[in-house]
Amino acid sequence: MKFEKINAPKGVREYLPPESSAFEWVRSQLIAPAKLAGYKLMELPVFEDTNLFSRGVGESTDVVSKEMYTFEDRGGRSITLRPEGTAGVMRAVIEQSLDRAQLPVKVWYSGQFFRAERPQAGRFRQFYQVGIEAIGLDDPAIDAEVIAIADRGFKNLGLKNYRLEITSLGDAESRAAHRVDLLAFIKTLNLDEATSQRAGINPLRLFDDKRPEMQSAMSKAPLLLDYLSDSARNNFEKVQSYLRGMRIDFVINPRMVRGLDYYTGTTFEFIHPDLGAQSGIGGGGRYDGLMEILGGQSLSGIGFGLGVDRALLAAIAEDSLPTEEFTSDLFIIPLGENAMDSALTIAQDVRSAGITVEIAFGDRALKGAMKAADKSGARFVVVLGDSELLNGSVDLKRMSDGVVTSVKIAQLQDQMRQALSL
RNA sequence: GUGGGCGUAGCUCAGCUGGUAGAGCACUCGGUUGUGGUCCGAGAUGUCGCGGGUUCGAGCCCCGUCGCUCACCCCA
Numbered sequence: 316m317k318f319e320k321i322n323a324p325k326g327v328r329e330y331l332p333p334e335s336s337a338f339e340w341v342r343s344q345l346i347a348p349a350k351l352a353g354y355k356l357m358e359l360p361v362f363e364d365t366n367l368f369s370r371g372v373g374e375s376t377d378v379v380s381k382e383m384y385t386f387e388d389r390g391g392r393s394i395t396l397r398p399e400g401t402a403g404v405m406r407a408v409i410e411q412s413l414d415r416a417q418l419p420v421k422v423w424y425s426g427q428f429f430r431a432e433r434p435q436a437g438r439f440r441q442f443y444q445v446g447i448e449a450i451g452l453d454d455p456a457i458d459a460e461v462i463a464i465a466d467r468g469f470k471n472l473g474l475k476n477y478r479l480e481i482t483s484l485g486d487a488e489s490r491a492a493h494r495v496d497l498l499a500f501i502k503t504l505n506l507d508e509a510t511s512q513r514a515g516i517n518p519l520r521l522f523d524d525k526r527p528e529m530q531s532a533m534s535k536a537p538l539l540l541d542y543l544s545d546s547a548r549n550n551f552e553k554v555q556s557y558l559r560g561m562r563i564d565f566v567i568n569p570r571m572v573r574g575l576d577y578y579t580g581t582t583f584e585f586i587h588p589d590l591g592a593q594s595g596i597g598g599g600g601r602y603d604g605l606m607e608i609l610g611g612q613s614l615s616g617i618g619f620g621l622g623v624d625r626a627l628l629a630a631i632a633e634d635s636l637p638t639e640e641f642t643s644d645l646f647i648i649p650l651g652e653n654a655m656d657s658a659l660t661i662a663q664d665v666r667s668a669g670i671t672v673e674i675a676f677g678d679r680a681l682k683g684a685m686k687a688a689d690k691s692g693a694r695f696v697v698v699l700g701d702s703e704l705l706n707g708s709v710d711l712k713r714m715s716d717g718v719v720t721s722v723k724i725a726q727l728q729d730q731m732r733q734a735l736s737l
Numbered sequence: 738g739u740g741g742g743c744g745u746a747g748c749u750c751a752g753c754u755g756g757u758a759g760a761g762c763a764c765u766c767g768g769u770u771g772u773g774g775u776c777c778g779a780g781a782u783g784u785c786g787c788g789g790g791u792u793c794g795a796g797c798c799c800c801g802u803c804g805c806u807c808a809c810c811c812c813a
Contacts, residue, residue: 322804377811381738399813428813433738436807444813509810525809574812585813595813622813650771681771689773698772714773
């Protein structure tokens, strides 16, 4: 009887050793700056009431109209796997009344998100994001700090080739004025059916069309940045000057388009040129009306989502991963049963100092065990046999150059600490 | 949803105008007792994605199907 193999669902990206170490590292580096800035973890469900997204993200968006994993649960409720993070955070903040405490509410999250798109390089149906939200204060300084936190995350990865693009979508009046002129302009263009349909849903979309003829057609289109109200423009300029003060490089891209309807005011994207068509490694912005739309009080907020999968691809492209981080410090090769007994004890002891220790299990020949130690990338190796147990000391071998030091077993932890300068 | 490319060993791939499968890497063991990387030797591994068809004969040709992949679109 032979059973058929079962494959992973289409479009999911799995992280297995050895790559999973790099993934884990990237994720922790991306979120570290948020923790250092006082943001607190929010652990949220991966599925929510479908209305949360159709109302919060917007019916007209591609995400909601054709990319959601929506199903009915056993109680007949419409459930959707979260396609993004902000709406869920807002729902929880409102539901748990976090906005009744001191503002801003500063939270971070990390996890899987789901969109039923056609998979492509850097685009998956289940993807990982880390993100933060700062809710309840309308202050350009927070905008700047949020952007700085994202930027720090990418710098933590050693990335250099990415660029930060910012713009402002202004306030409601700014957008209304611009929309009138933009629609009038678009009417003068000769568009194919699919394109004019897209324009009908969101005319800003046309700025994002990659076809050269569309790019040049849109080159004379009215820009939202030119329609900003005085307060919106002042706000945007303030954000820029804060960023300059923190020495964060950015370019203004007045043609930036965001796919989620809730964005207003400051918006930004991080672009990495080495990733192919899916070059956005992170993005975010301010959302003024979202909380109210979701039944909460009228507070604004700002946040971002960073793509962990894509950030990892970028780090691979730039060869900036610190591979030493992912290997063991010490490899113990016990010879015989007595030796295994103390190998287990020694490993416990050395690990208690935060040192990574592996043991060669199984009845392998010494040569094979050494090979395994070498492959694991371990920095040091000790062989533990009867004579070592008798003497109470082992030869600590540094694998990089083969140098051997005799060390008392009782002092192995100290020696390792010194060797690794912990 | 629309297009292009590709499915042969665990991985990367060869396989000529159709004649019943190969390399490199990786893996395991060994090259005199307990020390890795190099070198040498040996070994294991395939329904050639799947299903039909053409043919004396199909990895190769035809049709279908599934999967992967890249791009459009969209976005992280």
